[in-house]
Amino acid sequence: MNRIAQQSNFYSKVIRFKFIKALQWRTEMILWILLDIFPFIILLFIWQSVLSLSASPSISLPELTVFYYLVILVQGFTVTHFEEYRPEEIRMGKIDFFLIKPYSFIQEIILNDIAGKLLYILMISPFLALLGYILWHLGLFAIPALTTIHVLVFVCLLLLAYILQFCLSLLITMTAFWFEEAQGLSNLKILVISLFSGTLIPFALLPEWLQKVTNAQPLKFLFAVPIRLIQEQALPTAQDWSMLFGTLAFLIGTIFLLWQRGIQKYSSAGG
Amino acid sequence: MRMMEYRGDFLFWALVSILWTGFNFFFFSLILRVSDTVAGWTADEMYLLLGTFTLLDAFTWTFFYQNMQRYTRHVFTGSLTMLLTKPISTIFLLTTSSNSFNNIFRFLIGCAAIVISLHRMEITPSISSVVLYFFALMAAALFIYAIWFMASTLSFWIEKLDNINEIIPGLRRVMQVPRGVFAGAASVLFTVLLPISLVASVPSEILLQKAETKWVVWLFVSSFLSLLLARKFFYFAIKRYSSVGN
Numbered sequence: 001m002n003r004i005a006q007q008s009n010f011y012s013k014v015i016r017f018k019f020i021k022a023l024q025w026r027t028e029m030i031l032w033i034l035l036d037i038f039p040f041i042i043l044l045f046i047w048q049s050v051l052s053l054s055a056s057p058s059i060s061l062p063e064l065t066v067f068y069y070l071v072i073l074v075q076g077f078t079v080t081h082f083e084e085y086r087p088e089e090i091r092m093g094k095i096d097f098f099l100i101k102p103y104s105f106i107q108e109i110i111l112n113d114i115a116g117k118l119l120y121i122l123m124i125s126p127f128l129a130l131l132g133y134i135l136w137h138l139g140l141f142a143i144p145a146l147t148t149i150h151v152l153v154f155v156c157l158l159l160l161a162y163i164l165q166f167c168l169s170l171l172i173t174m175t176a177f178w179f180e181e182a183q184g185l186s187n188l189k190i191l192v193i194s195l196f197s198g199t200l201i202p203f204a205l206l207p208e209w210l211q212k213v214t215n216a217q218p219l220k221f222l223f224a225v226p227i228r229l230i231q232e233q234a235l236p237t238a239q240d241w242s243m244l245f246g247t248l249a250f251l252i253g254t255i256f257l258l259w260q261r262g263i264q265k266y267s268s269a270g271g
Numbered sequence: 272m273r274m275m276e277y278r279g280d281f282l283f284w285a286l287v288s289i290l291w292t293g294f295n296f297f298f299f300s301l302i303l304r305v306s307d308t309v310a311g312w313t314a315d316e317m318y319l320l321l322g323t324f325t326l327l328d329a330f331t332w333t334f335f336y337q338n339m340q341r342y343t344r345h346v347f348t349g350s351l352t353m354l355l356t357k358p359i360s361t362i363f364l365l366t367t368s369s370n371s372f373n374n375i376f377r378f379l380i381g382c383a384a385i386v387i388s389l390h391r392m393e394i395t396p397s398i399s400s401v402v403l404y405f406f407a408l409m410a411a412a413l414f415i416y417a418i419w420f421m422a423s424t425l426s427f428w429i430e431k432l433d434n435i436n437e438i439i440p441g442l443r444r445v446m447q448v449p450r451g452v453f454a455g456a457a458s459v460l461f462t463v464l465l466p467i468s469l470v471a472s473v474p475s476e477i478l479l480q481k482a483e484t485k486w487v488v489w490l491f492v493s494s495f496l497s498l499l500l501a502r503k504f505f506y507f508a509i510k511r512y513s514s515v516g517n
Contacts (some may be wrong), residue, residue, distance in 0.1 A: 028433060032437075034441075038442070041439070045453055050309055098382070187287045205304070
């Protein structure tokens with residue numbers, strides 16, 4: 001018990017330190033937030049022009065607005081991109097430091113990302129609140145009445161979606177031990193997630209084949225499932241939960257296996 | 272030559288860029304499933320617009336992205352001094368020293384999309400339309416270059432803002448759609464004040480023979496003005512530049 005308390009104390013201190021360090025990039029973070037939100041606002045313009053010319057639109061503009069608002073929210077709370085720079089550290093032989101300390105490279109990635117994510121959430125929240133208020137003021141925003149269960153499950157799904165995103169990023173990072181283009185895989189990750197996780201357009205508007213593909217694989221938990229939970233009050237089924245936890249277990253196992261194999265293969269000149 | 276030195280890298284990134292281009296077309300095909308038109312543009316007209324955008328995007332990504340990144344890095348690290356002392360235009364040196372040809376396949380996809388769309392609409396553009404189209408494309412590329420350069424020049428005031436070069440690529444969604452999509456204040460902003468929605472729309476309208484003279488003229492004028500402004504802004508910004516000896 002004492003050991004657990006000690007470990008928690010250590011982790012909270014590291015996270016606090018990383019959080020303070022991340023604060024020096026606050027302007028950059030604000031720019032990222034604006035760049036994340038901007039394309040969705042443009043999408044609303046596109047949809048407005050599409051729906052205004054459609055004789056019998058299958059979806060209303062407020063429904064689409066809520067959908068894209070939820071995409072921004074889920075994205076802000078769960079997406080992580082450390083695979084864009086971490087592979088370089090492995091490839092350039094810069095992780096020696098972590099191999100001789102009781103603080104592993106994976107721990108460093110986890111704690112650093114949690115601190116960065118906490119800061120990002122703190123910074124994006126006022127923007128989301130303001131955007132929600134403006135959209136509500138324009139009559140484009142109406143969140144359906146949700147029960148406590150829905151809210152709790154939504155929060156839980158956000159947390160699990162973050163872990164899933166994190167595991168995918170870590171998996172890509174681990175491939176840097178063997179593969180020079182690990183950073184490029186980050187682009188493929190974004191592409192595959194954009195296509196199969198339900199971020200493009202509301203699920204009901206997807207072609208049937210894409211609905212089937214989205215439903216059949218775990219990337220749906222990144223966007224489609226949390227968004228449908230809010231918009232359609234569709235709680236995940238037992239099968240969904242087992243798919244999600246099975247995927248996470250598989251990813252975590254694979255990551256540790258790759259890490260074990262990777263550090264055996266790892267070499268650096270001087271560090 | 273340098274690109275062929277890293278063939279695997281080139282092919283991999285070429286594949287990534289092809290996939291993103293396909294994704295972009297697919298995304299708009301999903302929107303066009305809901306309605307036959309976007310701001311009055313039919314599916315084939317939209318694909319022609321996307322083809323034009325893809326040409327421009329491939330071009331700007333090939334020639335601008337790396338150079339703008341190097342430009343801001345020079346400012347942040349203080350190594351700009353080296354370039355300022357060379358007997359050649361600093362702007363020229365800053366923005367032409369490197370390029371990346373990974374996007375060459377995107378360029379070809381853009382060309383193919385334009386040709387196929389025109390063929391499907393049974394439009395045979397006249398020689399003058401094609402010539403004007405290329406001039407409009409060049410004006411559009413210059414406009415993107417100028418505003419990107421101005422955004423990068425902000426690095427003289429904002430320290431260590433690594434994503435400053437993502438501002439203009441972040442506006443790409445505006446370039447991909449017909450200018451008619453924007454109404455009210457957004458229309459004024461994206462077609463008059465910062466006419467970024469004209470860069471792919473106007474050249475496409477020229478090929479579709481539905482271009483309005485005032486927008487064609489405004490595209491050329493705004494490109495010229497933004498180039499002048501970018502140059503003036505750079506020489507204004509350079510006055511506050513300081514480095515510590517390198």
